[in-house]
Amino acid sequence: MKKENSRRSFLKNISLATFSALVLAGCDMKAIEEFLQQNFKTLSKKEKDRIVKNLEAKYKAKYGKEFHVSDKSAIEGTLFGYALDLSRCIGCRRCVYACVKENNQSREPQIQYIEVLQMDKEKGIDFAHSTAQYNPEKVPEEGHFYLPVQCQQCRHPQCTTVCPVKATWQEPDGIVVVDYNWCIGCRYCMAACPYGARHFNWGEPNIPVEEINPEMHYLGNRPRTKGVVEKCTFCIQRVREGKYPACVEICPVGARKFGNLLDPESEIRYILENKRVIVLKEELNFQPKFYYFFGI
Amino acid sequence: MKVKKYNSIKLPVILMTFYIVLFFGCNNSETDKNDIRHVTNSKEEKIKSEKPIEFAVEPPPFSDGIYPCTSCHNNFKPNPVRRVLVDWHDDISAMLKHGEDRWCLDCHDLKNRDSLRLASGKLLDFKESYKLCGQCHGEKLRDWKVGVHGKRTGEWNGKKTYFLCVNCHNPHSPKFQPLSPDPPPIRQEDIK
Numbered sequence: 210m211k212k213e214n215s216r217r218s219f220l221k222n223i224s225l226a227t228f229s230a231l232v233l234a235g236c237d238m239k240a241i242e243e244f245l246q247q248n249f250k251t252l253s254k255k256e257k258d259r260i261v262k263n264l265e266a267k268y269k270a271k272y273g274k275e276f277h278v279s280d281k282s283a284i285e286g287t288l289f290g291y292a293l294d295l296s297r298c299i300g301c302r303r304c305v306y307a308c309v310k311e312n313n314q315s316r317e318p319q320i321q322y323i324e325v326l327q328m329d330k331e332k333g334i335d336f337a338h339s340t341a342q343y344n345p346e347k348v349p350e351e352g353h354f355y356l357p358v359q360c361q362q363c364r365h366p367q368c369t370t371v372c373p374v375k376a377t378w379q380e381p382d383g384i385v386v387v388d389y390n391w392c393i394g395c396r397y398c399m400a401a402c403p404y405g406a407r408h409f410n411w412g413e414p415n416i417p418v419e420e421i422n423p424e425m426h427y428l429g430n431r432p433r434t435k436g437v438v439e440k441c442t443f444c445i446q447r448v449r450e451g452k453y454p455a456c457v458e459i460c461p462v463g464a465r466k467f468g469n470l471l472d473p474e475s476e477i478r479y480i481l482e483n484k485r486v487i488v489l490k491e492e493l494n495f496q497p498k499f500y501y502f503f504g505i
Numbered sequence: 506m507k508v509k510k511y512n513s514i515k516l517p518v519i520l521m522t523f524y525i526v527l528f529f530g531c532n533n534s535e536t537d538k539n540d541i542r543h544v545t546n547s548k549e550e551k552i553k554s555e556k557p558i559e560f561a562v563e564p565p566p567f568s569d570g571i572y573p574c575t576s577c578h579n580n581f582k583p584n585p586v587r588r589v590l591v592d593w594h595d596d597i598s599a600m601l602k603h604g605e606d607r608w609c610l611d612c613h614d615l616k617n618r619d620s621l622r623l624a625s626g627k628l629l630d631f632k633e634s635y636k637l638c639g640q641c642h643g644e645k646l647r648d649w650k651v652g653v654h655g656k657r658t659g660e661w662n663g664k665k666t667y668f669l670c671v672n673c674h675n676p677h678s679p680k681f682q683p684l685s686p687d688p689p690p691i692r693q694e695d696i697k
Contacts, residue, residue: 294653299681299683299684300686301684301685301686301687302686302687302688302689303687305687305690306687318696319690319691321690324690341689341690342689342690342692343686343689344686344688344689345686346685347683347684347685347686348683348684348685348686349683448661451660451661451662451663452659452660452661453657453658453659453660453661457658458658460656461656461673461684462656462673462681463654463655463656463657463668463673466652466653467661468661468662469661469662472662475661476651476652476653476657479651479652479653480653483653484653504648504653504654
């Protein structure tokens with residue numbers, strides 16, 4: 210057997226050929242650089258700065274306006290928690306669309322991080338008999354209550370452990386994030402998530418230019434590409450700047466509460482200490498930081 | 506864990522805030538929970554709008570041209586007789602659905618039209634109406650003060666805007682009005 214036909218030389222040549230093909234195909238250096246980019250967690254400050262600058266230029270060229278892409282890391286001493294008042298939610302879905310807008314989710318194909326489930330008061334929390342398709346003239350409907358589900362930001366997230374390339378992880382402030390450049394789209398994390406909180410870009414995402422939110426975070430709402438998984442990040446681009454998530458700001462009944470679990474003075478701690486609180490699928494021991502409570 | 510972030514605040518924002526504070530005469534600078542303990546028990550029977558209120562709140566949602574009340578009421582002789590209003594404010598008489606037996610002068614003052622009146626007889630600015638509501642709805646006021654009942658916007662770790670009870674509940678008919686829902690998600694079987 211000739212030596213040139215060995216597996217080793219084949220692999221060597223094919224990768225060389227691919228690389229040259231990429232260059233010859235008119236790919237600019239930035240695209241190649243992006244292709245060869247390392248996992249976000251392993252990048253140095255300098256590399257991050259360059260990547261962020263490249264992204265801002267790329268989005269400006271694509272959408273024709275100024276963008277700010279942040280790579281701000283977690284604020285020391287924060288662990289974000291969320292509480293939702295089941296006695297107040299009226300199922301109006303304002304949060305769903307505020308989230309879509311804030312986080313630059315694809316409109317067509319449709320991706321929504323929040324799914325509002327309508328449940329029978331008689332049955333209690335019963336996913337099997339719930340529906341997200343309710344569409345009456347006015348909400349709330351008699352005899353029903355509403356339970357919005359989004360990423361539960363588990364303390365023991367299994368979506369991160371199943372990722373074969375470590376493209377998703379939990380940040381020090383408790384937010385589970387995805388590096389969209391490192392995600393290979395295998396969707397293992399979607400299978401691992403018991404809350405259906407992760408969403409896959411089956412097609413090229415589509416966002417109206419006039420509605421795109423220019424305040425972005427690298428691990429949050431920057432535009433995704435086809436073939437990657439995305440999820441709720443508690444609006445990482447907002448909360449790391451001290452602001453409430455978009456769903457909290459929009460809720461017309463004030464059912465959504467957000468804060469720092471490590472701050473004993475925060476409203477979220479008051480709720481945990483004084484209200485009747487539950488988490489979904491407690492038996493799985495994922496320990497969500499997303500709580501549901503009864504305010505009345 | 507109060508991490509103050511002022512570096513992102515721009516000059517126009519500061520100016521704007523200054524004007525708002527000037528205009529509404531309310532104290533935006535402190536929404537600290539400690540302020541709850543500063544509630545004064547003084548029996549002064551006058552409006553203390555020049556004194557800082559405990560919470561930075563959104564202004565009350567007056568209908569256009571309805572306030573100040575004295576701009577009309579100065580011309581009328583006060584009538585303390587309980588009645589259904591017909592010539593003016595008949596819309597409020599029509600919608601009034603608050604508890605069993607409420608009527609105007611349970612909350613509004615007969616003489617000082619531009620202010621509200623607590624059961625104790627103490628006058629109250631419209632910007633502090635939450636205290637009036639809290640006379641009956643004490644547990645709601647307690648939850649509101651700590652940010653559990655009602656809505657807050659702004660910063661989870663800093664300045665927040667509180668909404669008055671009346672920003673969400675019409676005081677004359679406080680039940681929260683039903684809303685039309687935004688469209689449901691597209692079903693998998695409907696994707697072409």
